Amino acid sequence: MVKIVIVGVEGSVNLGFILRLAMNFDVEDIVLVNPQQIDWDEVKRFSAKAHPLIERLSIKNSFNEAFSPDELKVCTSAIISEEDFLRQSITIDEYRRLLIEREGRVALVFGRESTGLTREELKQCDVVLTIPTSSKYPALNLSHAVAILLYETYVTLGKAYREPGRRPVLASSQDIQGIKDDISKLVSCIAMDENKRERLTRSIINIISRGNPRKAEARALSFVLKRILRRMNCN
Amino acid sequence: MVKIVIVGVEGSVNLGFILRLAMNFDVEDIVLVNPQQIDWDEVKRFSAKAHPLIERLSIKNSFNEAFSPDELKVCTSAIISEEDFLRQSITIDEYRRLLIEREGRVALVFGRESTGLTREELKQCDVVLTIPTSSKYPALNLSHAVAILLYETYVTLGKAYREPGRRPVLASSQDIQGIKDDISKLVSCIAMDENKRERLTRSIINIISRGNPRKAEARALSFVLKRILRRMNCN
Numbered sequence: 422m423v424k425i426v427i428v429g430v431e432g433s434v435n436l437g438f439i440l441r442l443a444m445n446f447d448v449e450d451i452v453l454v455n456p457q458q459i460d461w462d463e464v465k466r467f468s469a470k471a472h473p474l475i476e477r478l479s480i481k482n483s484f485n486e487a488f489s490p491d492e493l494k495v496c497t498s499a500i501i502s503e504e505d506f507l508r509q510s511i512t513i514d515e516y517r518r519l520l521i522e523r524e525g526r527v528a529l530v531f532g533r534e535s536t537g538l539t540r541e542e543l544k545q546c547d548v549v550l551t552i553p554t555s556s557k558y559p560a561l562n563l564s565h566a567v568a569i570l571l572y573e574t575y576v577t578l579g580k581a582y583r584e585p586g587r588r589p590v591l592a593s594s595q596d597i598q599g600i601k602d603d604i605s606k607l608v609s610c611i612a613m614d615e616n617k618r619e620r621l622t623r624s625i626i627n628i629i630s631r632g633n634p635r636k637a638e639a640r641a642l643s644f645v646l647k648r649i650l651r652r653m654n655c656n
Numbered sequence: 657m658v659k660i661v662i663v664g665v666e667g668s669v670n671l672g673f674i675l676r677l678a679m680n681f682d683v684e685d686i687v688l689v690n691p692q693q694i695d696w697d698e699v700k701r702f703s704a705k706a707h708p709l710i711e712r713l714s715i716k717n718s719f720n721e722a723f724s725p726d727e728l729k730v731c732t733s734a735i736i737s738e739e740d741f742l743r744q745s746i747t748i749d750e751y752r753r754l755l756i757e758r759e760g761r762v763a764l765v766f767g768r769e770s771t772g773l774t775r776e777e778l779k780q781c782d783v784v785l786t787i788p789t790s791s792k793y794p795a796l797n798l799s800h801a802v803a804i805l806l807y808e809t810y811v812t813l814g815k816a817y818r819e820p821g822r823r824p825v826l827a828s829s830q831d832i833q834g835i836k837d838d839i840s841k842l843v844s845c846i847a848m849d850e851n852k853r854e855r856l857t858r859s860i861i862n863i864i865s866r867g868n869p870r871k872a873e874a875r876a877l878s879f880v881l882k883r884i885l886r887r888m889n890c891n
Binding site: 434445447471506509515552554557559560562564568572607608621628629631641642645648652653 | 864
């Protein structure tokens with residue numbers, strides 16, 4: 422099952438509820454990045470029968486330390502924006518597909534109750550996911566957002582594993598990193614303006630991340646990118 | 657959208673969260689049957705921006721009064737039992753189908769935090785639904801069960817009715833065709849062998865097709881491709 426990463430959590434009630442939900446949905450890998458002023462007695466109370474999970478929490482000082490190399494980082498954002506290249510949400514169907522193809526090797530990342538994830542944090546995500554809600558009042562409470570995505574994940578993986586069909590061989594995170602680096606180099610050789618470079622790079626990486634490349638496809642793409650870089654004398 | 661019916665609610669935090677969730681998912685029809693010792697200030701606090709819904713709650717003294725004749729009564733139960741004829745849960749897929757076929761005319765019924773719905777109440781339901789959870793700790797907190805089913809309902813009905821608002825603006829098939837043509841040109845300038853060209857082109861197009869590019873992303877990718885083609889004198 423997936424990992425959950427909670428960044429800068431501010432509420433003890435929320436944290437307690439999140440532990441309970443983790444046990445409800447068989448999640449054992451819970452990382453807190455810089456939790457704020459937590460009242461652990463309250464956490465214990467609201468976690469109910471899941472309180473033993475408190476002992477098993479992994480607490481980290483920085484965003485990067487929360488992840489293993491092989492996980493798809495799915496970051497949640499309450500705000501969706503067509504103009505903002507960092508907030509291009511995948512759809513729920515895309516999330517379901519990625520989850521199945523990745524066989525559940527996904528880290529679900531949730532931001533602060535007050536301000537969500539920072540732009541620096543969002544930049545380090547593979548994909549961004551906004552839970553569909555009413556435009557009248559889109560902001561979900563943190564623990565309810567966690568409930569919804571753990572449920573979605575549990576049901577989707579549960580279904581997937583009942584049908585043992587064939588699964589594609591995916592590119593490794595190293596393969597993907599190499600591709601990202603090459604794209605970033607390439608865009609640097611083409612665009613002058615820093616903002617524009619970032620927008621172009623991120624747009625292309627968005628498409629590729631959602632495309633969930635297979636090993637052989639990643640190899641082909643990497644081959645083409647390296648040829649282009651060489652032909653353009655771009656390094 | 658659906659109605660929610662909360663029977664004998666005991667917790668003010670839960671009730672506040674439920675009102676917030678109702679607004680998050682566009683539910684306006686909320687019925688409380690015999691609420692217990694509610695602290696309305698606490699309800700208001702946890703409902704956040706949804707507090708105006710407090711004024712619009714409908715409060716009833718008996719289970720029967722909560723329903724209109726036209727609604728399918730979907731009652732939730734934390735306990736699933738193969739032997740108990742009152743606790744034969746429908747599956748999530750069955751719920752989705754019923755919801756669509758009923759065009760959302762469904763009342764979602766939630767029982768007490770402590771003891772759920774009574775057997776007398778369950779007997780009056782049309783179907784019983786148990787949210788799939790881990791057998792290690794199946795009991796969801798009330799407001800999280802509400803979150804999950806309102807989300808499930810919202811997404812299922814949203815898909816069925818194809819609300820245009822929350823969908824990403826996708827690239828047109830013309831945009832995509834332009835990108836495919838450019839990739840094919842580019843690969844022709846790089847690889848010699850016909851078979852290899854075809855394999856490379858197809859691999860990259862596969863990734864992009866699965867990536868389901870948004871309009872703005874396709875524009876960025878197209879810009880980069882055209883620049884590369886020009887720099888490589890490739891036509």
